[in-house]
Amino acid sequence: MLIDSHSHLEMPEFKRDLDEVIQRAKESGVEYIFTVGTEKKDWKMVLEIAHSYSSVYAILGVHPHNAKEIDGESYTILRELCRDEKVKAYGEIGLDFYRNLSPREIQLKRFREQIGLAKELKLPIVVHDREAHQETLEILKSEKAAECSGIIHCFSGDYEMARACMDMGFYISIPGGITFKNAERFQEIVKRIPLKSLLVETDAPFLAPVPFRGKRNEPSYIRYTVQKLAEIKKVSFEKVAEMTTKNVFRVYRFKFDPFDGIRRGNF
Ligand SMILES: [Zn+2]
Numbered sequence: 001m002l003i004d005s006h007s008h009l010e011m012p013e014f015k016r017d018l019d020e021v022i023q024r025a026k027e028s029g030v031e032y033i034f035t036v037g038t039e040k041k042d043w044k045m046v047l048e049i050a051h052s053y054s055s056v057y058a059i060l061g062v063h064p065h066n067a068k069e070i071d072g073e074s075y076t077i078l079r080e081l082c083r084d085e086k087v088k089a090y091g092e093i094g095l096d097f098y099r100n101l102s103p104r105e106i107q108l109k110r111f112r113e114q115i116g117l118a119k120e121l122k123l124p125i126v127v128h129d130r131e132a133h134q135e136t137l138e139i140l141k142s143e144k145a146a147e148c149s150g151i152i153h154c155f156s157g158d159y160e161m162a163r164a165c166m167d168m169g170f171y172i173s174i175p176g177g178i179t180f181k182n183a184e185r186f187q188e189i190v191k192r193i194p195l196k197s198l199l200v201e202t203d204a205p206f207l208a209p210v211p212f213r214g215k216r217n218e219p220s221y222i223r224y225t226v227q228k229l230a231e232i233k234k235v236s237f238e239k240v241a242e243m244t245t246k247n248v249f250r251v252y253r254f255k256f257d258p259f260d261g262i263r264r265g266n267f
């Protein structure tokens with residue numbers, strides 16, 4: 001069993017053929033897909049997708065790119081929608097100092113606020129950190145994010161950062177970029193992170209792994225990332241699939257072990 005812990009199925013790239021994309025995922029062994037709604041206009045559609053497919057679950061929040069759009073009603077709407085049984089985490093939230101689509105001061109403020117909201121909602125958080133490692137870590141610590149824990153998605157920090165996040169109970173999620181030729185430094189870091197703290201994700205439609213680099217990414221391609229992780233860790237494909245699946249069930253707080261009496265589509 002494989003799981004794609006992070007994708008964006010509501011994006012326009014999937015408008016034409018979402019049924020086929022989800023079918024292909026199933027045929028490749030991807031039993032569950034988590035799709036992330038990053039801004040107000042997408043939340044309802046994300047929930048609709050999650051309710052249309054038994055294999056799809058939802059994550060809702062405001063992405064750092066959209067932090068400047070948060071207004072008086074945003075958190076009221078999120079409080080309401082996040083009560084839906086298909087919502088398994090709050091996110092993605094965090095800091096993106098690479099593209100800076102929202103002013104940094106606003107990103108920092110909204111990141112802090114949303115950690116607070118996730119704790120109130122009793123949901124784990126999905127953290128987006130791009131070129132803001134130090135600030136991300138500082139906020140996770142000062143806002144006591146260990147109380148909700150969650151996932152550092154598309155991890156791009158160094159081993160010390162991974163260690164600090166794992167110490168707060170976070171999982172480290174590995175995207176398709178690990179398969180790229182120039183990813184040696186990243187692969188060396190991942191080698192040191194124990195499997196019990198690792199997840200895999202596509203972040204589809206972005207970041208397609210080799211041999212699809214540059215094309216639209218989709219959940220069925222998660223197997224290339226799992227395969228690369230198996231090579232790096234010198235273990236079998238099945239071992240990585242099993243461990244990352246268990247970790248997903250743990251972090252999203254499903255009530256039972258996926259390999260022990262699973263009731264499909266009913267947890
Ligand atoms: Zn992200």
Ligand SMILES: [Zn+2]
Pocket residue numbers: 006007008036092203
């Ligand atoms: Zn994402």
